[in-house]
Amino acid sequence: MSITGIRWAGPRALLVELADLNSVLAFHQRVQAAPLPGQLDAIAAAATVLVKFASQAQARGARAAVEQFQLEGARKVGGREVTIEVVYDGEDLAEVGRLTGLGADGVVAAHTGQLWTAAFGGFAPGFAYLVGGNNSLTVPRRPTPRTAVPAGSVALGGEFSAVYPRQSPGGWQLIGRTSAVMWDLEREQPALIRPGDTVRYVAVDSLTEPPGTALISTAETDADRPDAVRSGLEILQPGLQSLLQDLGRPGLGDLGVSASGAADQQSARQANRLVGNGPAAAVVENLLGGLTVRAMGDQVAAVTGAAAPLEVRSAEGGLLRRPDPCAPFALLDGESLTVGAPTLGLRTYLAVRGGFDVPLVLGSRSTDTMSGLGPAPLATGTRVPVAPATERTAVGHPEPSALRVGAGTTELRITLGPREDWFPEEAAQVLTQQQWQVSDQSNRIGVRLVPDPGHGRPLERSRTGELASEGAVAGALQVPPSGQPVIFLADHPITGGYPVIAVVIPEDLPTAAQVPPGGRVRFTVVDSATLEPLPQAANDTISERIPS
Known part of the structure; x- marks a missing residue:
C-alpha cells in the first residue's frame, strides 16, 4: 500500500493519489481517526482521497506531513x-x-x-x-x-x-x-x-416492505400553524427562488453530503454582522429579486449582496421609505419589505436580528438544492420564525458593498490542477486568454460557462476515456466532453468524473456566485501560496506530485 502522488486541488486542498483501494481505505481511515491540523473533510474515491483544509498554510503543512506517511503494513480496520x-x-x-x-x-x-x-x-x-x-x-x-x-x-x-x-x-x-x-x-x-x-x-422472492425512499425530510417551518410564529417574517412573494442558508454543513463528504450554505458567504456574513448576529445565523438567499416579506413583530433587518432596490411599505400598501443596502434598518410589525431586481449581481441576502429559527438538519439550517436536505424553498404564505437576539454584538454601522461584480467582465483568480494534464499545453492559454459567458442553465450546483459567442472556443482534452470519480472542491472548474467548463458552487456533487483543469480560489467564489446569466468572466492563474498572478501561467504547471 502506498501513496503514488499528491496534487493541489486549489490552494486549500490536497488530492492524494493511492496505489489501490486498500491504500485508499487505509489512508482515509488514518486521516479520519487522527485529522491533520485544520482538516475540514476527507473524501475517499476510487483511487484518491481529497483532504480539505481551513487555510492555505494548514494545507501546505499537511502536504509536508502526508509526504512522510508510511502506509506499508497498515491494516484497514474492518467496517460493518x-x-x-x-x-x-x-x-x-x-x-x-x-x-x-x-x-x-x-x-x-x-x-x-x-x-x-x-x-x-x-x-x-x-x-x-x-x-x-x-x-x-x-x-x-x-x-x-x-x-x-x-x-x-x-x-x-x-x-x-x-x-x-x-x-x-x-x-x-x-x-x-x-x-x-x-x-x-x-x-x-x-x-x-x-x-x-x-x-x-x-x-429474495419478495420484499417485506415497499422499496424505501430515503428519509431526507426537510426542516419544517410553521407555515401551517399561523399562531405558532409570534416574531418572524411572512413570505408574501418568494421571487424566482428564496432559500434559507447559513455557513453550511462541512465535514460530511464521505456520506455524500455537500457543505451547501450561502453561495456568497461573504455577503451572508456581512448581512449578519450588520444586524448584530453571529456569522453562522441563517439568512434568506434570494435569486434575482422579487422577494416581498411582512414583519411579524418589530425586526431589525439588512440586505447585502447584489445591488437591488429596497422598498418598505405600510400594512395598507403605502410607500414608507427606501432603505439603503448594506445598512441595518427597522422593519416594524405589519410593514413589508420588497427586494427588487438587481442592477448588478445575482443573489441578495436578507438577515434579521436574532437569525431565522428553523430546525437544524445535520447541524445546519441550509437548503441543499441537490440532495433535498434542509428547509424547503420559501413559498408564499410561509412564516419563518426569528429567534430572540442573544448575541452581544451590537447592530453594525453601514458598510460598503462587498460585491465585486461590475457591468463589464468579471475577473476570477484560479490555480491550475489537479487534472490539467488531461489537456494539451495550450489549454491553459485557451482558458485564460478568452472570455467566457455564464449560461442561463447555471444554479447553486454550478456556474455553467460557454465560450464568448463569436470569439471563443471550447477546451479540448489530450486524453480519451473516463477519469475515475474523485472528490472535488467548491470552485473546481470541471470540464465535460463538451469542453464547456462548470464552476462548482455550494451544492456541488461530492465526487465527479470529469477532469478539473483549475480551481477558482476561495476568496473569489463569492464573486463567481454573483455573476448573472449572460455575464462574462475571465480567468487569471495565480500562485497558490501568494495569490499573485503568474507571469508565465499559461505554460506553467503548478500541481505537484511526489514519488511513491
Whole structure:
C-alpha cells in the first residue's frame, strides 16, 4: 500500500493519489481517526482521497506531513457487514446478462456470490460506491440516462454496484430493487453504508416492505400553524427562488453530503454582522429579486449582496421609505419589505436580528438544492420564525458593498490542477486568454460557462476515456466532453468524473456566485501560496506530485 502522488486541488486542498483501494481505505481511515491540523473533510474515491483544509498554510503543512506517511503494513480496520435483500427483476437485468455473457441468472449469481466493499460516497446522501471482489460485472453506463430512477433500485455502473437512496436521475444499469432504507435522518448514523463497510447482497422472492425512499425530510417551518410564529417574517412573494442558508454543513463528504450554505458567504456574513448576529445565523438567499416579506413583530433587518432596490411599505400598501443596502434598518410589525431586481449581481441576502429559527438538519439550517436536505424553498404564505437576539454584538454601522461584480467582465483568480494534464499545453492559454459567458442553465450546483459567442472556443482534452470519480472542491472548474467548463458552487456533487483543469480560489467564489446569466468572466492563474498572478501561467504547471 502506498501513496503514488499528491496534487493541489486549489490552494486549500490536497488530492492524494493511492496505489489501490486498500491504500485508499487505509489512508482515509488514518486521516479520519487522527485529522491533520485544520482538516475540514476527507473524501475517499476510487483511487484518491481529497483532504480539505481551513487555510492555505494548514494545507501546505499537511502536504509536508502526508509526504512522510508510511502506509506499508497498515491494516484497514474492518467496517460493518451489511446485508441487503434484493428482488432481481430490474429493467436492465437481461441487458447486463448480454453485456457480461453471464445471462440473467449468472448476473444474479455473480452479484450475490461476492462481497462488496464501500469505497466512497457521493452523488447523493446515502449513495455508496461498492467495489466487488472481481470484475465479472463491469458494465458501461446506459448511453441515455433515465430521468427518474426509483428509490431502492439496485444498479451497476462501470466496476461499481450501488443502491439509489432516493428517486433521482441516473445512468446506471438497473438489475433489482430493495426495501433497505439507505439514508434515514432518524438514525444515529443516517447512512446505512459508510466507506470501509462490506455489503452482501441476498436474493429474495419478495420484499417485506415497499422499496424505501430515503428519509431526507426537510426542516419544517410553521407555515401551517399561523399562531405558532409570534416574531418572524411572512413570505408574501418568494421571487424566482428564496432559500434559507447559513455557513453550511462541512465535514460530511464521505456520506455524500455537500457543505451547501450561502453561495456568497461573504455577503451572508456581512448581512449578519450588520444586524448584530453571529456569522453562522441563517439568512434568506434570494435569486434575482422579487422577494416581498411582512414583519411579524418589530425586526431589525439588512440586505447585502447584489445591488437591488429596497422598498418598505405600510400594512395598507403605502410607500414608507427606501432603505439603503448594506445598512441595518427597522422593519416594524405589519410593514413589508420588497427586494427588487438587481442592477448588478445575482443573489441578495436578507438577515434579521436574532437569525431565522428553523430546525437544524445535520447541524445546519441550509437548503441543499441537490440532495433535498434542509428547509424547503420559501413559498408564499410561509412564516419563518426569528429567534430572540442573544448575541452581544451590537447592530453594525453601514458598510460598503462587498460585491465585486461590475457591468463589464468579471475577473476570477484560479490555480491550475489537479487534472490539467488531461489537456494539451495550450489549454491553459485557451482558458485564460478568452472570455467566457455564464449560461442561463447555471444554479447553486454550478456556474455553467460557454465560450464568448463569436470569439471563443471550447477546451479540448489530450486524453480519451473516463477519469475515475474523485472528490472535488467548491470552485473546481470541471470540464465535460463538451469542453464547456462548470464552476462548482455550494451544492456541488461530492465526487465527479470529469477532469478539473483549475480551481477558482476561495476568496473569489463569492464573486463567481454573483455573476448573472449572460455575464462574462475571465480567468487569471495565480500562485497558490501568494495569490499573485503568474507571469508565465499559461505554460506553467503548478500541481505537484511526489514519488511513491
